Amino acid sequence: MSSADLRDLYQQVIMDHNKKPRNFREMSDANHLAHGNNPLCGDALVVFVKLDDDVIDDVSFQGSGCAISVASASLMTEALKGKTLAEAEALYEQVHKQMTGEDVDSATLGKLAVLSGVKEFPARVKCATLSWHTMHAAMDSDHNLSVTTE
Ligand code: ZN
Numbered sequence: 001m002s003s004a005d006l007r008d009l010y011q012q013v014i015m016d017h018n019k020k021p022r023n024f025r026e027m028s029d030a031n032h033l034a035h036g037n038n039p040l041c042g043d044a045l046v047v048f049v050k051l052d053d054d055v056i057d058d059v060s061f062q063g064s065g066c067a068i069s070v071a072s073a074s075l076m077t078e079a080l081k082g083k084t085l086a087e088a089e090a091l092y093e094q095v096h097k098q099m100t101g102e103d104v105d106s107a108t109l110g111k112l113a114v115l116s117g118v119k120e121f122p123a124r125v126k127c128a129t130l131s132w133h134t135m136h137a138a139m140d141s142d143h144n145l146s147v148t149t150e
Contacts, residue, residue: 010117017071022078023060030058032141036134038126043069047134054085061131068124072115073131079112085139092132099125 027033027048037044043065050058059080061073076095080088091108098104098116106113118128 006117010114013114014067014071017074018067021070021074024062025060026062027058027060032138034134034138036130038130041066041127043127043130045073045131045134047131047138049138056080056083056088066127068118069127069130072128075112076131076135092136095132096129099128
């Protein structure tokens with residue numbers, strides 16, 4: 001794919017997922033969650049995960065932020081549903097690498113490969129990685145957290 005094509009695809013996917021974020025909801029039966037903040041931009045989100053043994057049964061997010069942070073979180077929830085913890089961890093590493101300009105296997109990344117477009121906007125890398133860091137923090141919480149819905 002040429003870099004011009006990638007840039008177009010990047011803009012389209014970011015706009016689409018920002019306008020209609022997938023899995024954008026609070027999850028009342030989540031057993032892991034974490035809050036993520038990116039003060040540089042003002043992005044703030046909560047990632048909810050429902051783990052069944054080591055399989056991600058459900059994953060969702062809520063919060064507010066710029067288009068890239070919301071779109072990246074939306075793409076992440078789509079990609080992680082049904083994955084095992086090990087698969088999620090591997091994906092997290094790949095996503096992280098591609099955003100920092102390292103070589104990655106774009107076949108493993110699938111749709112997420114489009115996030116590599118953020119490399120052209122270094123100031124926004126933190127926006128794009130926020131949901132992934134937050135997901136990672138949620139998985140690392142070794143106790144089950146109860147979510148209070150109001
Ligand atoms: Zn942002």
